[in-house]
Amino acid sequence: MRDSLGRALLFAAVLGAICATLLAVTARWTAPLRERNRRAEHLRHVLGVLAIDYPPQADAGDLVAIFERTVTVRRRNGQVLYWRMVDGQATAVAGEFTGRGLWGPIRGLVALEADLTTIRAVRFYDHEETPGLGGEISSLHFRNQFAGKRVLDSTGQVRLIIQPASTKATGPNEVDGLTGATKTTRRVETMLNDAIRRIRREAGR
Amino acid sequence: MRPATDKTSCPTCRQDRSCRPGAGTTLGDGLWRMNPLAVQVLGICSALAVTNRLENAMVMAAALTFVAVMSNLAVSCLRTIMPRRIRMIVEVTIIATFVILFDLALQALYWPMSRQLGPYVGLIITNCIIMGRAEAFALHHGPRLAALDGLANGTGYAIALGLVAVVRELAGTGRLCWAGRTLLTLPDWRVNLLAVMAPGAFLVLGFWIALFNWLRLRGEAGR
Numbered sequence: 499m500r501d502s503l504g505r506a507l508l509f510a511a512v513l514g515a516i517c518a519t520l521l522a523v524t525a526r527w528t529a530p531l532r533e534r535n536r537r538a539e540h541l542r543h544v545l546g547v548l549a550i551d552y553p554p555q556a557d558a559g560d561l562v563a564i565f566e567r568t569v570t571v572r573r574r575n576g577q578v579l580y581w582r583m584v585d586g587q588a589t590a591v592a593g594e595f596t597g598r599g600l601w602g603p604i605r606g607l608v609a610l611e612a613d614l615t616t617i618r619a620v621r622f623y624d625h626e627e628t629p630g631l632g633g634e635i636s637s638l639h640f641r642n643q644f645a646g647k648r649v650l651d652s653t654g655q656v657r658l659i660i661q662p663a664s665t666k667a668t669g670p671n672e673v674d675g676l677t678g679a680t681k682t683t684r685r686v687e688t689m690l691n692d693a694i695r696r697i698r699r700e701a702g703r
Numbered sequence: 704m705r706p707a708t709d710k711t712s713c714p715t716c717r718q719d720r721s722c723r724p725g726a727g728t729t730l731g732d733g734l735w736r737m738n739p740l741a742v743q744v745l746g747i748c749s750a751l752a753v754t755n756r757l758e759n760a761m762v763m764a765a766a767l768t769f770v771a772v773m774s775n776l777a778v779s780c781l782r783t784i785m786p787r788r789i790r791m792i793v794e795v796t797i798i799a800t801f802v803i804l805f806d807l808a809l810q811a812l813y814w815p816m817s818r819q820l821g822p823y824v825g826l827i828i829t830n831c832i833i834m835g836r837a838e839a840f841a842l843h844h845g846p847r848l849a850a851l852d853g854l855a856n857g858t859g860y861a862i863a864l865g866l867v868a869v870v871r872e873l874a875g876t877g878r879l880c881w882a883g884r885t886l887l888t889l890p891d892w893r894v895n896l897l898a899v900m901a902p903g904a905f906l907v908l909g910f911w912i913a914l915f916n917w918l919r920l921r922g923e924a925g926r
Binding site: 509538539629 | 787
């Protein structure tokens, strides 16, 4: 009776058990590797935004060692701050931010110099923006503009400006926007300013 | 013995042949005569999504080939004991298992690529090529031929995907990269958004399909 119900149930049960076992074993077996990759990626972003050099072929273990030697993590009011320490002196501080992008959340890191008024670097490590348009926020030519920009306007308020594509950035607190990505850059501008305000508050100034 | 209806339900068979295509026919069908992308126009979703970089397209094609070979092999081995009424559920279970295996391996061994491809590896489960080959071929042929059919179709998909990706990456960014190295740079190129975005894939794929079929039909007419 090839098509009896009992036979179908038995076949499904056996096949299901085999497939489930195969997947469970593989998932368990790869779990440490996947977790390491995830952690290493995060450490790379923190080290990168704080401009701490690490060898490009550094594995997760090396990265943890470098991180623990050079970065101090402090948590204040829910905001995690990554301080770069050199000879006991703080030279920069970085914090994570999350905001709504055009298609999904944008997550990133922004690092300020110890004076808390100059940007050291910006990184966007997780976003679903349109490739080639808003997705260009993670490109070097966009990100590199932020280094050395002042976060305050002439009245002393936190106001970093991402200019629309039609306007050239001129001021010390301005960077150029991206063509065809007005909404993305608007939202990035808001989340960066919020993040910078939060970091300045929690970092003590 | 196979039921007689198999002869008509097997698209690989020509009218004048029994349902036993040779290895050469199977290979040629997947790569060229019945190329899944260019002739059958299957698996278009992924072809639009992952072809803006050649490297992404090739890893995606490797994933699809792996799944096609393994699922064809498994379905073919089980074809005589598989209860007919739950046939499709069985096929999807087998396909999903191999897709998740590949996804896990990618996350463990090639993390950056796993991040780039995002959900598209998982979406191979619903790729028409895989299910189509299981239904149309693996159910009616032996394991060795079924595995070869999976390989042929996966490779056919890889060729078509690679051709689209080369054009899109070059036209879109002006560069062609592979494993972190730039192979080719077009001088003075501005980012072409049409090529980068999905509509560009439609256009490029359309032109390749036209060229592919023109060559194919000309070849058949000449014979």
